[in-house]
Amino acid sequence: MSPRLQRLGDRLNPVLVKEVRQAIRGRFFRISFGFMLMLAGLAGSLVLANIGDSPRSVGSSGIVFFGTLHTIFIVVAFLIVPQIAARSMAAEREERTYDALVISGLRPAQIILGKWLSASVIFGLFLCAFAPFLVLGFSLQGLDPLVGVSLLMMTLAFGFFMIIVALWSAAVARNRAAATMLSVLYALAAVFCGFMWISLNWAIIWDSSGIPAGEFFTILVLSLIATPLVAGWVYSCTVSSVTHPEENASARVRLANSLIAVGCAIAITMVYLEYVQEEILTLGIMMAYFVITLVNVPTMTESNLLGRRCLHHLEDKRWNLPFSWLLLPGGARGYLLYLMQLVVVTLPLLTWSSAGSSRTSVFDADGLGMTIATLFVCLGCTGVLASIAANPRRSPTKRHLLRMTIVAMPLLILIVVALLDLLISPGRGALLGSGMNPFWLIGRDDAAFSSKTAPGLVAWALFGAFGFFLHLFAFIGSRAQITQARRAIRKRRKQVALEQE
């Protein structure tokens, strides 16, 4: 080996080297690789054998061939490769080798990245094996190459994404029962998403005219932007789930959250400027509120007390950069960052133009009812519950339960409202269809927002405001802890300096 290659080999992530070697020697990879290739060969030959003589059949042969092979490749991307990644992560827990990795000097981020990269390499091997078949599909008649390549790219992006999701589901489980449950959940989700994607694929390649080309590529670009952002978030959560809670592992998650917020704002603006339809603004911002709320749940429910390891590094340079304190752990800071992100995703409203609209102002009586309702619902679901979870005295189990409650909150409230309807006014659906129901406005962009139409929403907003103040108090308390710690560090440093003199 040339010295340069050797140096490169030394630089490689050690986990990557180890995992690829183990996976290739392992039975699971060999069997699934052989099986999928055989399946691809078999299906391909069947399709080729069945091409008739009619011009119509020959004309669509490329579509059928590519579609079939791509379908098999989607199974590889959604199920098999992620499964290899998840197994390697689960083995680490079952064999109790994870600790050995940590003390060997690797950082948790390197470990997770190594696992992700190694599964990606395996994915690459599958792609190389499938490439001749897919190319054959392109060379036959009927397939629009641009559409085919785009779909393939999206499958690749989804594949990389599914790997990290599988790693996450394997990493967060602390025991075997949880691991089994999560892997089943993952498999269900993967089968569902894979199925949706496969059907969408067939629809698109058969009938490219079904979705106007412009819109198709807008969706493509949006997914290609969204996938790495969400994957980055999942990656950050995975790293923080395998790091000791007293270490400041959530900074990465906070950063990922902020990137998602900025990404949402840019995407909404771009799409709006392209089509100039105001539903894009109202609906887009509404969806962004939900997304931002979901991704911020882990950070805003963290304990507000900073661990000793974290406090020790407070005077390091990176924690003295402007605004870097926002990335420090603690639910109250997480909540503050969440509010800022909500502001960021609201910014696209500034691009509102009266062109193509019946209104003179975006703040017209019925312009933003649904969006504001969503905002209030999000704030109401998170504020108080998150501040309860962020109490340092809360046990980790209760914190997890509260997290899940926050996520399930909208559903729970709808169920409660429906039950109340049944009990109070059977058959009339009075609450479900009235302003008492905070969700009533969501989804109807024609509904006007006022205290009369939505008293439930106002109550919800007040509840959210209460949560805000709870977080604010916790934030002030936490700041005091930080200031004190910083002072102690400075004092100690001065002492050390004096002693050295």
Next chain:
Amino acid sequence: MSSLLQASGLTRSFGSLKAVNHVSFEVHAGEVWGFIGPNGAGKTTTMRICATLDLPDSGDVLVDGVSVILEPQQARSRIGFMPDTLGTYPDTTVFEYLDFFARCTGLRGPERRQRIEAVMEFTGLTHLRERMMDSLSKGMSQRLCLGKTLLHDPQLLILDEPASGLDPRARVEFRELIRALADQGKGVLISSHILSELSESCDGVVVIEQGKIARTGHLHELSAEMSEHEMLFIRTLSPARELEMALAENPGVVGIRPERKGFVIEFTGDDQGIAALLESLVQRGLKPVEFHWHRIDLEQLFLSFTEGHLQ
């Protein structure tokens, strides 16, 4: 002597259970310290804290002056930790396993290769380098695990129950490796719930029970404390009864208890007195066949320091 490992006031709770409760002890360079206590006493929890894998609720551990809580990365380069379970990787050879961990510690190029060879030589694994690690015997896996912890040449070794499950021969060989490491100047903390296992190889012990330190100190200090007198073991050819009578008559003997086919006696007096004792035995026709200093018995020590919650 400066201490290599200094644990002070360690406390760690799991819910309402205080697994480790104000634990303080020290380990010095060039010495092997035993960490003994029954199952569930908190040994593993304490060792995991010392090895930066867990954080205590309060207290600190300094390794060569570096806090494992505040500076885990720096501390890790000074510590070699061998957990109680040997994690094996499937489809991996001995060399690949060591190579992987050497990469993790940041060793590069020829330096890495040399280090691995040195470690394989020290642990006697050189002839097994191409063997799959899941086909190794328990003793050999244990050596491989030790080799892994030696790759970055740590000053302090923390070994959690390394001898459990080893056959006697492997146990002796492992003990010799540990001794050799201590002679190189490394500090070793080695835990066990089998007390007698450690008595021959340790310089000092930390006795833990129900999360609390029952006793800690050098073995010679502890044995001196346990009784102010010399402990001697005597066995003769003649029947035990006669020997006991003869010993009881000697004014220097203040305590007698039977052990194996002879007796352990507590003796006051100097070497002159011992010589006289032996002479008197021979004169009575009692033909001594075994006579030596009685090494401190950790089992006894443990029972005398704890309230007897042995499991």
